[in-house]
Amino acid sequence: MKLENLFALYLYQNKKLNLPGIGVFTADKIIAAPDDSEKHPVNVQGITFTNKNVALPDDDFIDFIKTHTGKMRPLAISDLESYLMLSKQFLNIGKPFYLDGIGTLQKVNDGSLKFIPGEYATTKLEAPVGEKKLAEKNTKSAYVEENREYRTGNNVSRKMLVLLLALGTLLLVGWGGYYLFKSNTGGESISETGIDTLSDTNTMLQSPAALPATDSLQVSSATGSSTTLPSGTYKFVLESAGKKRALKRYNDLQGYGNGIRMETKDSVLFQIFLVKQASPTDTTRLKDSLNAWYYGTKEMKVKIQQ
Secondary structure, three states, X not given: OOHHHHHHHHHHHHOEEEEOXXXXXXXXXXXXXXXXXXXOOOEOOOEEEEOOOOOOOXXXXXXXXXXXXXXXXXXXXXXXXXXXXXXXXXXXXXOOEEEOOOEEEEEOOOOOEEEEEOEOOOOOOOOOHHHHHHHHHHHHHHHHHHHHHHHHHHHHHHHHHHHHHHHHHHHHHHHHHHHHHHHHHOOOOOOHHHHXXXXXXXXXXXXXXXXXXXXXXXXXXHHHOOOOOOOOEEEEEEEEEOHHHHHHHHHHHHOOOOOOEEEEOOOOOEEEXXXXXXXXXXXXXXXXXXXXXXXXXXXXXXXXXX
């Protein structure tokens, strides 16, 4: 707070104010600053002034200044002395000396000081500087702590998000690897588009032999004999497998209408094959195409028999 505001506030509290070189202000016990309900300034009543010689200010007043300005005691004393010295200079040249919340002093012809009561101070006494700084520090600490907790919560959320993203990425990679493995090794998934393309570019010689349903336990005698190939035709063996798998693959492929065939010599090992007419120079190309269509891999598994 400013020094000029502290004179009245000290007087309201302690009822007496000694000012060196000026005199003594005394306040009645009932005097007090107006409360917040007062809308207009109120004239001071109950304050008297005695013009007498005062050598030193009260120690309590120095401590009061020190507490509410935050200055060290020597600086508080120096500020008070400078303020009073300037005030006496104003009085000596006939200028009034105004004390906020107390009144006005005016020097008369006989050299004495005349006191004219003023209005109550409207400035409220603030908390001591030390307590104010402590409150600000506590507020700042609370803000820092709250901000730290907020950042900690954000860090936890961020870590959880990163972990979930990492797990999602691992799942996608694992699924992709599994899909590629099944595509490259199982030979189970056959593109209908690939079959259509193969059918358009290579004409089948015969329709597929009639076979029983997948759940049948017997294979017809027509299927049991070896296929006799006409001149200029080749037998492309796609797969040799046991009865269960061979029947399943045969029935799966038969619906595409590509002339797929199956035969067995011993009812143990079954061959799934296609019979195609081709020149000797085209057999390698057809073999590669059939292998890519059936297996989808670079490893050559299709065999040619004539």
